[in-house]
Each structure stands twice: as C-alpha cells, then as structure tokens.
Amino acid sequence: MIEFLCTVPAGQIPPAIRGTLVRAIEQACGEALGPDLQVKVDWIDVPKGFGFRGGEPSKTSLVRGKIPDGYDSEARNRLLREVGDAWCRISGGKEDELIVSARDRSWTGAGVAL
Amino acid sequence: MPYYRCLIPKDSLDYDQRRRIATAFTDVHCGISAAPRNFVHVAFFEVDKFGAIADSHGSGMLEFGTPYFIAGGNRAGRSPAVRKEILNGLINCLSEIASVPKEDVSGHISELPASWTMEAGEVLPEPGEEPDC
Numbered sequence: 001m002i003e004f005l006c007t008v009p010a011g012q013i014p015p016a017i018r019g020t021l022v023r024a025i026e027q028a029c030g031e032a033l034g035p036d037l038q039v040k041v042d043w044i045d046v047p048k049g050f051g052f053r054g055g056e057p058s059k060t061s062l063v064r065g066k067i068p069d070g071y072d073s074e075a076r077n078r079l080l081r082e083v084g085d086a087w088c089r090i091s092g093g094k095e096d097e098l099i100v101s102a103r104d105r106s107w108t109g110a111g112v113a114l
Numbered sequence: 115m116p117y118y119r120c121l122i123p124k125d126s127l128d129y130d131q132r133r134r135i136a137t138a139f140t141d142v143h144c145g146i147s148a149a150p151r152n153f154v155h156v157a158f159f160e161v162d163k164f165g166a167i168a169d170s171h172g173s174g175m176l177e178f179g180t181p182y183f184i185a186g187g188n189r190a191g192r193s194p195a196v197r198k199e200i201l202n203g204l205i206n207c208l209s210e211i212a213s214v215p216k217e218d219v220s221g222h223i224s225e226l227p228a229s230w231t232m233e234a235g236e237v238l239p240e241p242g243e244e245p246d247c
C-alpha cells in the first residue's frame with residue numbers, strides 16, 4: 001500500500017482537478033515503483049490565514065507519501081520527479097510552490113518530545 | 115524542509131497571533147539551523163480536544179495531552195540536543211504569543227532523510243552534500 005497525503009492551501013487546488021491529480025500520482029507510482037501497488041490519496045485543505053511559509057501566507061502544497069521499504073534512490077527520485085511534474089502540469093502551479101516527499105513506511109522519524 | 119503543525123483550540127488564536135507565531139518559529143529555526151527562511155512552513159489546525167495526529171516525518175501517531183501541540187518535522191542529521199533546543203524555542207514562542215502557560219504547550223520533532231524530499235523541483239541534499247555556492 002502506498003499512501004499520499006496532499007496538504008494544500010484552501011482554494012489552491014480546485015476539486016475539479018483532484019481526480020486527475022490522483023490518477024497522475026497513481027501512474028507515477030506504477031512507473032517508478034512497479035505495477036499492482038495500491039495507492040490511497042487523501043486531502044487536507046489549510047484554511048486561508050492558517051498556513052505560512054517563512055512567516056508569510058503560504059501558497060505551497062505539500063504532497064507527502066509513504067511507500068513500501070526497499071526502493072533505491074533512483075526509484076524514489078523518479079517518483080518524486082514524476083509526481084512533481086504531473087502536479088505542476090495539471091494544477092498550473094509553480095515548482096517553487098510544491099514539496100513532494102516519499103518516506104519508507106517503516107521509518108520511525110527518530111523523534112524528540114518536550 | 116521544516117514543517118511545523120500547530121494544533122490549537124478552536125478560535126483560540128486570531129490571524130495576527132498566528133502570523134506572529136509563524137514568524138517567530140521561522141526565527142527560531144533559522145537562528146539555530148541557518149536554513150533559508152522560505153524553507154520554514156507553519157500550519158495551524160484547530161481541534162476540539164486532546165488527541166493524536168499522524169507523524170508527518172515518521173510512521174506512527176503523536177498523542178498529545180495539552181491544549182496546544184507542535185508537531186514538527188525536519189531533515190535528519192541534527193543531534194537530539196539541537197532538536198530539543200529548537201523545540202523548546204518553539205514552545206516558548208507559542209506560549210508567549212498565545213498568552214498561555216508553557217505547561218499548556220507540548221511538542222514533538224521527527225526527522226526525515228533530506229533526500230526523500232523534493233522542493234522547488236530539486237531533491238534535497240543530505241547534510242554535508244550541499245553544492246558550493
């Protein structure tokens with residue numbers, strides 16, 4: 001199972017193009033990681049005035065994925081680039097307004113807490 | 115890319131407070147890490163009660179029991195002491211600007227290898243692999 005969570009500024013990605021973006025993510029996963037992998041895509045809309053970048057209102061979308069362990073950097077980089085290219089092409093957004101990540105499913109994050 | 119999600123009680127912070135906190139978080143992060151300011155992302159999510167949120171840079175859920183919670187994600191490579199220094203700075207800023215006791219704010223910072231992220235069309239370099247300017 002591959003899971004992507006797309007966190008987008010409200011109004012930035014209209015509902016009408018989200019299905020096309022999901023299909024593009026599915027296609028990128030198939031091409032970069034192999035066929036027959038189930039892909040799930042969820043969306044979070046950040047309301048206006050609730051998202052910031054460098055302290056200023058943000059127009060940046062975050063597309064964060066969890067993929068099965070074991071892929072090399074070539075496959076991961078291909079996935080990142082194909083998702084990014086498709087996202088910008090379909091949404092009309094700028095590269096500078098998009099972050100794409102793909103982490104191993106088992107990665108724990110090595111966190112600290114206070 | 116640093117990504118800080120602030121879980122806050124509904125209607126607790128107005129726009130000016132959120133903007134000031136986002137700027138203060140950027141100051142804290144860039145003051146300790148020397149990252150470019152526009153790398154720092156801060157988002158606020160209003161919640162009804164304590165609970166849990168998925169770790170943006172890890173695989174599990176982050177449970178919290180304070181009214182305000184900071185769920186942070188950074189690139190891997192910093193020592194636990196530096197990560198705690200950043201987190202402590204963020205907690206202090208949120209507490210001060212929101213005018214709430216520090217005990218009402220908790221947080222967590224996870225890390226992700228830089229090369230697992232693409233920003234502005236470029237896969238990020240691991241620490242020490244940055245190109246010379």
